[in-house]
Amino acid sequence: MVSEKSFALIILLEFLLVTSSGLLSVGYVLLTSPESSNTANQLASLVYVGVVTDTPEIYYKAFSDTNVKYTFYSSYVVAKSDFKDGLIDTLLVGDISLGREPAVLQVYLPSNNPKTPLTKLALKKILTKLETEVRVEKVDEFASNVELADYKIMNYRLRGKHMEIYYVFTIPLLLFLPSVIAGSLSIDSITQDLESKRILNLLLAPLSYLDVVLGKILSALVISVVQAILWTTIIDLFFVPVENKLALISVTTLYTVFFMNCGAAIALHLKKMKNSQIFYTFFSMSAISLFSPFANLHPLLQQASPAYLLAKLSLGHPTTNYLPHILILTLLSVLTTLYLNKIAGKITET
Numbered sequence: 001m002v003s004e005k006s007f008a009l010i011i012l013l014e015f016l017l018v019t020s021s022g023l024l025s026v027g028y029v030l031l032t033s034p035e036s037s038n039t040a041n042q043l044a045s046l047v048y049v050g051v052v053t054d055t056p057e058i059y060y061k062a063f064s065d066t067n068v069k070y071t072f073y074s075s076y077v078v079a080k081s082d083f084k085d086g087l088i089d090t091l092l093v094g095d096i097s098l099g100r101e102p103a104v105l106q107v108y109l110p111s112n113n114p115k116t117p118l119t120k121l122a123l124k125k126i127l128t129k130l131e132t133e134v135r136v137e138k139v140d141e142f143a144s145n146v147e148l149a150d151y152k153i154m155n156y157r158l159r160g161k162h163m164e165i166y167y168v169f170t171i172p173l174l175l176f177l178p179s180v181i182a183g184s185l186s187i188d189s190i191t192q193d194l195e196s197k198r199i200l201n202l203l204l205a206p207l208s209y210l211d212v213v214l215g216k217i218l219s220a221l222v223i224s225v226v227q228a229i230l231w232t233t234i235i236d237l238f239f240v241p242v243e244n245k246l247a248l249i250s251v252t253t254l255y256t257v258f259f260m261n262c263g264a265a266i267a268l269h270l271k272k273m274k275n276s277q278i279f280y281t282f283f284s285m286s287a288i289s290l291f292s293p294f295a296n297l298h299p300l301l302q303q304a305s306p307a308y309l310l311a312k313l314s315l316g317h318p319t320t321n322y323l324p325h326i327l328i329l330t331l332l333s334v335l336t337t338l339y340l341n342k343i344a345g346k347i348t349e350t
Contacts, residue, residue, distance in 0.1 A: 191273035228249050
């Protein structure tokens, strides 16, 4: 098994998957919460904001701790002219009243400008800070007995700052992929000996046909389980916490037994490596498709998805909640093992 080139490539792929998850996390954050990205905050220095107001004091507080360039105008006509000439990227017009009346701001943005998305991100941060400053001022003025909570979101693990990608993608795929590959390795192990007739030497030993088949494929099971233990340990130590490790490894083992048995059964029926691998590829791709948005088409498909089960367990959901899933996996593993025992005699049809 270790000498298989495909196995070495899979190990390399899994290693790249782990090491690149940090970059995937950055991309995920830029898509879902771009305003929290340090890159977006640094690029805000490219944004120029013009402000027309008679109350600049509250704006100064909002612009503090931002990289945005800003200019105050006393004349709306001059500010509008600069905006049209492209000297400023956006224009804020309005006075901030600290009375009981609501403040109304007008925001001007160019309709067709490559910088518009970046400008919107910068404006969002500024307006959020502006809202906070106004809220604090009004609470002090009209509800002095109310104390606003001061909080700060802390990330107890720096590398787990944006951990969603690890739970919904990296961990499930790292644990499920070796199970699928175990089936492919089982096919290679059996068909190579069938095509070269080396299997005949094993049949001379005092072993049952099932013992011979299992002897050829159990190494794939061992490799898959060892990978599951190593990856869960590495991710837990260096990236994000992984809960229910024993349950995760048990589920991975059940998946591996199922795919390993399916691969061995296909090999015994088709005999040829090429034909067996083609058939198994279609079968395994159907299972891997449950990692795609296809699984969201129906709740039953989602719950049957390996990604759903492995993600929930790694997040720390009680194992008892997923006993039906585990029981079904156990039943599939037992049934495929029994079927493999039934057809093991086909190993003599070389």
